[in-house]
Amino acid sequence: MKNIDHRTVSSFGNEWSIFDQSKMLDVESHKIFNEYFGIFPWSLLPKNPEGFDMGCGSGRWARLVSPRVEHLHCIDPSSAIEVARRNLSNLHNISFHKSAAGEVLLPQSSQDFGYSLGVLHHVPDTEKAIRSCVDLLKPGAPLLLYLYYNFDNRSFSYRAIWKVSDIFRRVIYRLPSRIKHIVTDIIAATVYFPLAKLSHILDRTGFNISNIPLSYYRNHTFYTMRTDSRDRFGTPLEKRFTKLQIKEMMKRSGLKDIHFSNSAPFWCVVGTKL
Numbered sequence: 001m002k003n004i005d006h007r008t009v010s011s012f013g014n015e016w017s018i019f020d021q022s023k024m025l026d027v028e029s030h031k032i033f034n035e036y037f038g039i040f041p042w043s044l045l046p047k048n049p050e051g052f053d054m055g056c057g058s059g060r061w062a063r064l065v066s067p068r069v070e071h072l073h074c075i076d077p078s079s080a081i082e083v084a085r086r087n088l089s090n091l092h093n094i095s096f097h098k099s100a101a102g103e104v105l106l107p108q109s110s111q112d113f114g115y116s117l118g119v120l121h122h123v124p125d126t127e128k129a130i131r132s133c134v135d136l137l138k139p140g141a142p143l144l145l146y147l148y149y150n151f152d153n154r155s156f157s158y159r160a161i162w163k164v165s166d167i168f169r170r171v172i173y174r175l176p177s178r179i180k181h182i183v184t185d186i187i188a189a190t191v192y193f194p195l196a197k198l199s200h201i202l203d204r205t206g207f208n209i210s211n212i213p214l215s216y217y218r219n220h221t222f223y224t225m226r227t228d229s230r231d232r233f234g235t236p237l238e239k240r241f242t243k244l245q246i247k248e249m250m251k252r253s254g255l256k257d258i259h260f261s262n263s264a265p266f267w268c269v270v271g272t273k274l
Helices: 006-018 026-037 062-068 080-087 126-136 156-172 177-204 215-219 222-234 243-252
Strands: 050-054 071-075 094-097 113-117 142-146 255-260 268-273
Touching: 006 080, 006 222, 026 062, 026 142, 050 062, 050 126, 062 071, 071 080, 080 094, 113 126, 126 142, 126 243, 156 177, 156 222, 177 215, 177 222, 215 222, 243 255, 243 268
Parallel strands: 050 071, 050 113, 071 094, 113 142
Antiparallel strands: 142 268, 255 268
16 A cells, blocks of 8 residues: 555645745755754765655755765655756756655665655655665665654643644645635734744844744745745644654664754754664
């Protein structure tokens, strides 16, 4: 049985066709890239490395990874793979695969690195998908993951706010695509933007903003807020994990030397194959 949720695959195909990241400022692209890849062990990669981007979406990560490596495989089961193909047409060391984790036609133990950011919490069996990624890696190769956290490092009130917001998600994702797009844009304008700007002001005055929801966006553009609002409230399937749960899944999947980022977004984590 395929380890995908077809509603979610369709939803993300639609999302990345709208938010293809072409309007994102280059300086913000690099800023976000460094937030996610800050813990990635580039020094462990061999000369002329070959690796994969599992769930590449529009290709926003691949655009910045590709110049650093010999070859990159962009993998996505949705129509977003065509968006990535278009966005990355000027890069000639990328192969495109319309496939899900566990179905990629690459030899096992063949890849020097891999990453999957914001993807594997949207599949029915996250641990199985992690194992599928690990199977593609050579021994000692690193795998970088970003999985939605379960607010295990947040206060009770913060977690309560999320539970309320998740009720809205369960309604919004069922809306027709056009209406869903309008609603998530409204959320970006009326929730994300005000809280981000409030956090920005308070942060500059020295106030502790760690428990203000959406404070992560205080230094990001409205385009990123719109993208992430659509991502957050438009998806049919969303799973969340504690730091311990992620660590245990990675260990059971054959990874060692597991290291978590200490800064947002949570949880970014890297491990190497046994």
